[in-house]
Amino acid sequence: MLKKISVHQLGLGMHLQEFCGSWMEHPFFRSSFVLTDPKDMAAILGSSIKEVWIDCDKGLDVAAGEAAVSEAESQAQVDDEIKQMAAGQRQIAPVSAVQELERAAKICQRSKQAVLTMFEEARMGNAVDVDGAKLLVEEITDSVSRNPGALISLARLKTADDYTYMHSVAVCAMMVALAKQLGLDEAQTRSCGLAGLLHDLGKAVMPMEVLNKPGKLSDAEFTIIKSHPVEGHKMLLGGVNVDPIVMEVCLHHHEKTDGSGYPDRQSGDQISLWARMGAVCDVYDAITSNRPYKSGWDPAEALRKMAEWTKGHFDPKVFQAFVKSMGIYPVGSLVRLTSGRIGVVMEQTGKSLTTPSVKVFFSTKSNMRIMPQLIDLSSPDTREKIAAREDPAQWRFADLNELWSGLPGVIW
Template sequence: MLKKIQVQQLRVGMHLKEFCGSWMEHPFWRNGFVIADPKDIESVLASSIKEVWIDCSKGLDVASGEPSISEAESEAEVNATLAKVVQERRNVSPTSSAQEIETAARICQQSKRAVISMFEEARMGKAVDTGDARKLVEEINDSVARNPGALISLARLKTADDYTYMHSVAVCAMMIALAKQLKLDEAQTRVAGLAGLMHDLGKAMIPMDVLNKPGKLSTAEFNIVKRHPEEGHRLLLTGTDVHPLVLDVCLHHHEKTDGSGYPKGLKDAEISLFAKMGAVCDVYDAITSNRPYKPGWDPAESLRRMAEWAKGHFDMQVFQAFVKSLGIYPIGSLVQLSSGRLGVVVEQTGKSLTMPCVKVFFSTKSNMRIMPEVIDLSGAGVKEKIVSREDPAKWQFHDLNELWSGLPD
């Protein structure tokens, strides 16, 4: 029997079925576990969560005489809450990157903790539970709906040590944005996001010294890494109610349209749309992120290089939709304007792929920093345009990420 209780009533031995509130408000990535450590209760009490559901058939009940709300008594309340949530999701309003950055930063941090927990549980041999991961996907989906660029760009700012975990979050967000660009329905979009989140689960079974090696992998080590799609597929099969497309993306996100990918060497028509989407998102995040063995490339330069590889590697329709979802000059790209000023892209305007909002901060004519100014290149009367991509390594602006995100490096 399910009962809703105050968090102050929690005690060791209770089966915590569900938190009453957003997953961002509590310190656990999943629900549905028996409280075995008093520290877990302390963590709940320290959060903003006020009430939880417990399952008395799987753990201890409240003490005799303590107040609680049964599942039957609360059915009307639950239905009303669900209706409110559905309506709120339908009424998501677009926001600017600057407005969404703070929320996106919180989602990134909580998501990273969730993915770390997923990987740790997989290493310990626990069955994979994608049910709780769906809540995380919902939050990421809502952020992308408000502003596609904010969370995707922030997720790129990962350290080499964070890469394995934040890569899953970044690919989840990009899969959602790409699904929206491809006009997939809401159910398919959520599946795409979940597939992105779970696509690299098999890396939980790769030795850490191989996964985080600072130099080039040997042939033997690379063969070990290449096992991760099949390992992830195997781990997902231990779960219940795992969507077939989540399994498919996990197994086939390293396939290439010319058949040179792995693990099955599938060719164009043999690869599903979702796996083709996963391939593009996976590669983009990999080459724009700092890795143990190399720094990440500039976002705009990365898209240019991917375009060169596209034939034989990616599905062209999917790749073109991916570029539209990010912009030709994604947020964080360093560009030079026709005035000779350098700036960093801070927002896509939606009017033109070549006319984003750029925060200018440096004059190449005087070779000095200038007062930062945001210019909407698509605005009426604006004559400036982007004349070139610039290599951040050449200019060595150490605060480039802070300039577009507003967050300290």
């Protein structure tokens, strides 16, 4: 039986079922475990969490005579919360990118550590904590609902060493945004987010010297890497009631519509919608991220090249929806306006894919930096338009990421 109690009522031997509040407010990736370590008790008491749910059937109860929410009331609250989540009744108010970026940065930091822990557990042969992963997906989904560009763009700023872990976070966020663009329901959207988070789970058992090799893989090494979808699928099969969408994306996110993908060489309609979504999100983050053997492409340039690959690689309708969710010029893209000023895309305006909000900071006419100015290209008072994409590698603006994120030196 579940009970909601104050953290000050917690005792060793109790089965902690769930924290009341955001997973970012407590120091644990997992939220369902028996309290056996006094250090864990101290960490909970030192956090901002005030109440928790305990399961009296799996651990000790509160002391006799101590006040707690009644068992009947506890179960009723749990049932009501579950029903609200299933019905998609959680209301998330949209905010600007500037407002969401700082919160998204905290989510990225916690997410990286959570995924790192999850991969380490999988590497040791332990079962995947799907319930803990769902809490992470919920927080990421909320951020995407408030502003899709913030977390997705920040997750792109990963080091080559942390690519595997932050890649999972980025694909999770993009799968959520794409699901919303495709009009999927709340349950399907959460499943897509979880699928994005776990799609590369099989890489946990890949040899690190192959996974992080700073150069082209040999045929033998590539064969090893190509086994990661099957290995991840095996891990998920060992779990309990794992979502079929998660299983499908894990196994088939490297299939291509022309049948040249792996592991099953599926083609066309043989590839599920979920796997087609996973393929687009996976490739976009891969080519826009810095890897051990190459630097990432500019977001807008990446979309242009992916459009050239659509025939034979991606589902055209899914790719079109992906572009709509990201914008033709995603956040962080470097562009030149018709005035000759260069700026970085800050946010999509919702009115047109070609009229985002841009922060200009350099004049090509005077060849010097200018005072940064935010321009909403969708405003009827604005005559400026985007004239072309610019290659960040050619300009080498050292503070480019800071200009759009507002976060100095941000990198995961």
